[in-house]
Each structure stands twice: as structure tokens, then as C-alpha cells.
Amino acid sequence: MTYSTTSANPTSYAQANAYTPLNFPELVSAIIHINEEHYDELLGFLTAFTSLSSEDMNEANVQLVDIYAEAIALQIQYKGTKKTSAQAHNPTFFIAFTAPITQFSDLNTQYILLKQQADKKLGKKTIKLTKQTFLVQDRYKVSQNMLRLELTGSTLDVSNKNSVPVDEAGYAYLFDLAHNASASQNVGDKASPTRAHCYYTLRKAWQTSDGVRAWVDVFLHGDTPGGHWASSLQIGDTVMSKREFPEKTAHLQDGQALLIADETSMPTVARLLELWDNPIPPLVLCVTQELADQAYFDAVKIGTDKKNGDKTRQSTECQTDNNFMLLPLVAGKIHSGKELAVLIDQTLANYLTNHPLQIEKVWGALEAGTAKALRGLIQQRLGLERSDSVIKVYWRKD
Numbered sequence: 001m002t003y004s005t006t007s008a009n010p011t012s013y014a015q016a017n018a019y020t021p022l023n024f025p026e027l028v029s030a031i032i033h034i035n036e037e038h039y040d041e042l043l044g045f046l047t048a049f050t051s052l053s054s055e056d057m058n059e060a061n062v063q064l065v066d067i068y069a070e071a072i073a074l075q076i077q078y079k080g081t082k083k084t085s086a087q088a089h090n091p092t093f094f095i096a097f098t099a100p101i102t103q104f105s106d107l108n109t110q111y112i113l114l115k116q117q118a119d120k121k122l123g124k125k126t127i128k129l130t131k132q133t134f135l136v137q138d139r140y141k142v143s144q145n146m147l148r149l150e151l152t153g154s155t156l157d158v159s160n161k162n163s164v165p166v167d168e169a170g171y172a173y174l175f176d177l178a179h180n181a182s183a184s185q186n187v188g189d190k191a192s193p194t195r196a197h198c199y200y201t202l203r204k205a206w207q208t209s210d211g212v213r214a215w216v217d218v219f220l221h222g223d224t225p226g227g228h229w230a231s232s233l234q235i236g237d238t239v240m241s242k243r244e245f246p247e248k249t250a251h252l253q254d255g256q257a258l259l260i261a262d263e264t265s266m267p268t269v270a271r272l273l274e275l276w277d278n279p280i281p282p283l284v285l286c287v288t289q290e291l292a293d294q295a296y297f298d299a300v301k302i303g304t305d306k307k308n309g310d311k312t313r314q315s316t317e318c319q320t321d322n323n324f325m326l327l328p329l330v331a332g333k334i335h336s337g338k339e340l341a342v343l344i345d346q347t348l349a350n351y352l353t354n355h356p357l358q359i360e361k362v363w364g365a366l367e368a369g370t371a372k373a374l375r376g377l378i379q380q381r382l383g384l385e386r387s388d389s390v391i392k393v394y395w396r397k398d
Contacts, residue, residue, distance in 0.1 A: 019071055020070060021069075027104070030107060031064050042063075043057060044119065046093060048118035048119075049093075056076075062077075071094045072111075074092065077090045127244065133240050134239050134241070135238055136237045142217065143293045145263065145290065145293055146219055147230050147231065148203070148215055149239075150213055168246060169268050169272040171246055172201045176241065178196045178197075180229060180239065197242065200218055200226070201271075203216060203267040247392075249363060255278070255280065256280050256360050257280070257282040258282065259272065259282050261287065265392075273324060274302070274304050276306055284326050285347065286328055288328070288331070289332060289333070335367070337373070344377075345381060363391075364390070364391040367396065368396045375389070378391065
């Protein structure tokens with residue numbers, strides 16, 4: 001599965017030459033994307049498939065440096081000035097795929113299989129390639145531009161925790177938009193979505209007397225395939241999901257946290273708050289284009305659905321203010337990119353000037369350009385370890 005070599009060793013070139021180079025034009029952007037958006041997964045690969053410990057990687061950066069037909073190449077770049085002799089040169093590890101890549105679309109499948117294997121070895125929840133069918137029981141607005149889909153499905157069974165995540169925030173389903181386009185074509189509508197699939201997070205799932213119900217909240221933001229899909233759904237329609245993905249929020253269990261959300265990630269933050277099991281309430285910075293959408297959090301109460309913790313933790317919580325601070329940012333036409341990241345950073349800076357907080361953990365999810373720019377700004381402002389600051393991409397500007 002795994003091989004290690006160093007770039008200074010002549011045998012490393014021979015080992016690299018044992019793999020088949022790929023010439024897909026999309027490969028460079030794929031490598032950049034994985035390094036920027038899936039860094040924790042690269043650490044997981046090294047932890048699961050090599051003899052390296054977490055201590056070995058504490059003072060190092062990990063980079064995906066190449067993708068071959070048979071393997072990925074991960075290089076450890078040590079940051080410290082006092083390197084051991086073994087760290088004098090940046091070692092490269094080759095982690096083999098289950099099967100060789102013959103076309104670019106194979107990369108997604110093989111990467112997911114690697115992640116599933118690594119997560120299983122590490123005892124972590126992982127992505128599931130599971131098809132599910134849900135029935136739309138109801139649909140209604142919960143804020144000016146947020147549409148709630150209330151779903152039921154034969155596979156929703158809370159007695160089986162692998163079936164539906166009733167106690168997880170940000171659990172995402174990849175919905176098949178083409179399924180509903182095909183259904184509409186049967187009645188004469190020839191329109192088809194420009195994007196065949198779209199991720200939406202599970203807002204909440206719970207048990208009722210007649211089964212399990214789930215909420216999926218969809219922000220209707222302009223002329224988008226997902227927005228058109230959600231708006232077209234009617235009570236009695238079926239929707240299909242093809243993949244499920246857990247969110248990374250475990251680092252929020254302690255310390256003063258900052259949560260950053262836009263309209264697409266407000267459902268995740270709302271569920272995080274309901275499940276909040278940290279004795280310190282978080283600061284929530286909510287970015288919306290319109291003031292009316294800030295009302296989404298009006299009915300959200302912190303800790304209402306949290307799992308029972310230990311007695312010491314519960315005792316501490318009894319002495320803690322259970323109100324979270326909502327810091328609204330109405331950005332108007334600034335809804336993406338570096339410009340919005342700067343505005344978020346300035347808003348945070350102004351708040352911290354008047355309300356000194358020692359922020360120790362960050363979770364956020366925004367547009368791709370905003371997320372990329374904000375990571376650097378947050379690092380400069382707060383100086384957190386990479387594992388303590390998770391800023392995800394929830395959507396991309398077309």
C-alpha cells in the first residue's frame with residue numbers, strides 16, 4: 001500500500017519512475033484543490049498507511065506533490081530549524097490506489113476508496129456511496145430566501161445510527177438533480193439542469209409517531225441549478241441522494257469557538273448550536289446579502305439537543321451562559337471572493353476590539369474564493385494551528 005523514499009536518495013527517482021505519469025489537463029487544478037480543501041485527509045492517509053505518528057507531523061507541512069496512475073505522492077516538508085538527520089531531506093510517501101487510474105474520472109473514485117480505507121483504520125466516520133430515496137412531505141419558507149424541505153424515507157431509521165445522523169451537524173447529501181429533471185420530462189418539460197448533482201446539508205432529523213422526518217434547508221440564491229431544483233419540488237415528489245459526507249466539527253468540543261456562516265452554511269451552524277456540548281458558547285458571525293435572512297437563527301436555541309455528557313461537564317455547563325452571541329454582517333452585493341473575506345475579517349477585528357475574546361477554535365463554510373482568502377486572514381489574526389481552524393468551501397461562484 002505505502003512506500004517511502006527521500007528526494008535526495010537516487011533510488012527515489014527509480015521508485016517514482018516505477019509509477020505511470022498522468023497527463024490529464026485537469027490534474028494540476030485537482031492537486032491544488034486537494035491541498036487546499038482536503039489537508040486533514042492527507043494527514044489521515046499518512047497516519048493510517050505509514051508508521052508516522054502525529055508527533056512526526058506536528059512540525060511539518062504535508063503536500064500532495066503528484067498523482068500517478070497507481071498512487072499519490074505525499075511529501076512531508078519539515079518547518080523546524082532543528083531537524084533530525086532523518087528529517088534533513090523532505091521524505092516522500094507513495095500511497096497506492098486500489099486500482100490504476102485510466103481516465104480522469106477514476107481519480108474521484110480511487111480517492112474516495114483511499115479515504116474510506118483510512119477512516120476505517122482510524123475509527124472515523126467516512127464518506128458513504130449510498131443511494132437513498134426520500135419523499136417530500138412538506139415545503140415552506142423559514143426565512144426570506146430559505147426553503148425548507150421536510151423529507152421522509154424508508155431508510156430513515158434512528159435505531160440504526162448508520163442510517164440517519166440524528167446527532168450530527170453538517171452531514172451532507174449529494175442530491176441527484178437529474179432525477180427530478182427526468183421526472184419533469186415525462187410530463188413534457190424538456191429542461192435539464194446544467195449541474196447534475198448538488199450537496200445540501202441535513203438541517204435536522206428526528207423521530208415521530210409515524211417514522212423519522214428530516215429537514216433539508218435550501219437557500220434560493222438567484223439563478224442556480226440547486227435553487228431551481230428545490231423550488232420546483234412539490235409535496236409527494238421523490239428526491240434521490242447518491243453520496244453522504246460527514247462534516248469535520250470534532251475540534252469544537254472545547255475552547256472559545258468562532259463559527260462563520262453564510263446562507264449556505266447556516267443550516268450546519270444552526271444544528272451545531274442545538275447540539276452544542278462545549279461549556280463555552282460560541283461567537284457566530286453570520287454573513288447574509290439581505291438583513292431579513294438573519295432571522296433564520298431567531299428560533300435556534302443552544303444545547304437543546306445535545307448528547308448527555310459527563311457529570312463534571314454538565315456541572316460546569318450549569319454555571320455557563322447558554323446564550324450564543326450572533327454577530328450579523330449584511331454584505332449586500334458583496335457575496336463572494338476576497339472582498340467578502342476582507343469584510344468578514346474587518347468585522348471580526350472591530351468586534352474583538354470592543355469585546356476581547358481569546359478565540360481558540362474556528363469553523364466556517366463559505367464560497368470558494370472567500371474561504372481561500374479568509375483562511376490566511378484568520379491565521380494572521382488569530383495564529384491558530386491548522387487543525388484548530390476549519391474553513392470549508394460550501395459553494396463555488398459559476
